[in-house]
Amino acid sequence: MTSPDTLARLEATIAERRSADPQSSYVAKLNARGLGKIAQKLGEEATETVIAALTEGREALVGEAADLIFHLVVLLSAKGVPLSEVMAELDRREGVSGIAEKASRPKV
Numbered sequence: 001m002t003s004p005d006t007l008a009r010l011e012a013t014i015a016e017r018r019s020a021d022p023q024s025s026y027v028a029k030l031n032a033r034g035l036g037k038i039a040q041k042l043g044e045e046a047t048e049t050v051i052a053a054l055t056e057g058r059e060a061l062v063g064e065a066a067d068l069i070f071h072l073v074v075l076l077s078a079k080g081v082p083l084s085e086v087m088a089e090l091d092r093r094e095g096v097s098g099i100a101e102k103a104s105r106p107k108v
């Protein structure tokens with residue numbers, strides 16, 4: 001079932017699976033390999049998403065985007081950052097144009 005709770009359920013599953021057996025859990029396997037490996041996978045999935053957007057069809061893009069979001073949630077979980085914190089940051093930005101925000105930055 002897809003709903004606004006999808007990410008919350010994924011976050012809870014990832015938290016639960018972190019300490020599972022790496023032989024049977026991809027989340028546990030990634031965590032056992034460390035933050036560097038998780039970050040590397042996130043980078044790879046970002047690249048694959050870009051390639052799919054530029055050269056592949058809709059189905060491939062959806063698949064790569066799902067891989068990207070999954071690995072981002074794994075990374076945030078490994079760093080102890082709850083998704084709610086990221087959502088709160090997006091809420092804070094709501095309604096503020098990216099153009100206006102950039103223009104308001106202190107000049108360096």
Ligand SMILES: N=c1c2ncn([C@@H]3O[C@H](COP(=O)(O)OP(=O)(O)OP(=O)(O)O)[C@@H](O)[C@H]3O)c2ncn1[C@@H]1O[C@H](COP(=O)(O)O)[C@@H](O)[C@H]1O
Pocket residue numbers: 010013014017024025026027028066067070
């Ligand atoms: N959403 C996902 C999900 N999306 C992608 N993947 C896995 O991410 C991996 C990415 O593919 P790759 O070929 O790049 O990975 P790889 O072969 O291990 O790559 P290398 O480490 O060799 O570089 C694949 O193993 C995918 O199955 C996911 N694995 C798990 N989940 C969710 O996490 C839950 C817990 O999973 P487990 O921890 O495996 O039980 C699952 O029930 C799902 O809800």
